[in-house]
Amino acid sequence: MKYILTLLLSIFVLGAFAQQNAQPKKLIQFSGIITDVDSNRVVPYVTLSNLSTQEQRSANYKGYFSFVAHPGDTILYTAVGFTSTQVIIPNEVKEDSYTTMVKMKSEIVYLPTVNLYPWATAEEFTKDFLSMKVADDDMEIAKKNLNAQSLGGMAQTLSRDAGEISAINWRLNHDRALNKNMVQTNPLLNPFAWGKFMQQIFNGDKTRATD
Numbered sequence: 001m002k003y004i005l006t007l008l009l010s011i012f013v014l015g016a017f018a019q020q021n022a023q024p025k026k027l028i029q030f031s032g033i034i035t036d037v038d039s040n041r042v043v044p045y046v047t048l049s050n051l052s053t054q055e056q057r058s059a060n061y062k063g064y065f066s067f068v069a070h071p072g073d074t075i076l077y078t079a080v081g082f083t084s085t086q087v088i089i090p091n092e093v094k095e096d097s098y099t100t101m102v103k104m105k106s107e108i109v110y111l112p113t114v115n116l117y118p119w120a121t122a123e124e125f126t127k128d129f130l131s132m133k134v135a136d137d138d139m140e141i142a143k144k145n146l147n148a149q150s151l152g153g154m155a156q157t158l159s160r161d162a163g164e165i166s167a168i169n170w171r172l173n174h175d176r177a178l179n180k181n182m183v184q185t186n187p188l189l190n191p192f193a194w195g196k197f198m199q200q201i202f203n204g205d206k207t208r209a210t211d
Contacts, residue, residue: 029097030089031066034059034077037103046104049076051086071098083107 034043042063049056052073059065069075071093077085082104089098119125136144144150187193 025070026093027068028071028089028093028095029066030069030073030075030100031064031097032100032102034063034065034079034102034104036082037105043079043082043104046077046079046082049078050074051076077102077104079104081107 034046035041036043044059044061044063046059046063046065047056048059048065048067050069050073052070057065057067069089071089071091073089075087075089077087083106085102085104087100087102117125119128
């Protein structure tokens with residue numbers, strides 16, 4: 001009888017333990033935003049891998065994510081140009097949701113220096129170098145730009161700039177303002193001019209002859 005009671009008690013304890021283990025794990029809404037640890041800028045389109053359930057999710061272009069998970073799950077965050085980060089959801093979550101701020105560090109990759117040359121062989125470089133026209137120095141360029149032929153050609157071909165046009169307009173307006181009250185007389189109708197002319201004829205003015 002004693003063995004029967006011990007057997008029944010063992011079966012009861014094992015059944016209760018199995019029933020307790022058979023209970024489904026708690027589900028929570030796991031949400032958050034992923035940012036850069038240095039600049040606090042959002043990291044878009046990060047891949048989220050639940051290592052506990054082998055499920056994958058993806059954050060949106062604002063770095064926001066939200067999906068259903070279990071307390072205790074391990075979430076792996078991976079993105080191009082950033083170091084992978086793991087976050088474990090705490091088991092002590094009592095509410096139906098859990099929000100966190102995930103920080104990812106940018107990964108700097110130093111690439112070796114690559115020098116690009118337009119010549120396939122050294123012979124091609126030598127040929128181009130020997131046929132290259134050496135540019136004039138600053139003094140030679142200044143002499144060419146300031147010679148009379150160059151300045152004359154620029155004076156004929158270059159258009160007037162705004163400062164020169166403004167100066168010409170100002171001078172014309174100034175002359176027009178000074179002479180606006182002066183009346184241009186016709187010398188043919190000036191009696192004094194005719195008198196002077198007749199006097200030169202009578203006196204035999206030889207000014208033009210001497211020239």
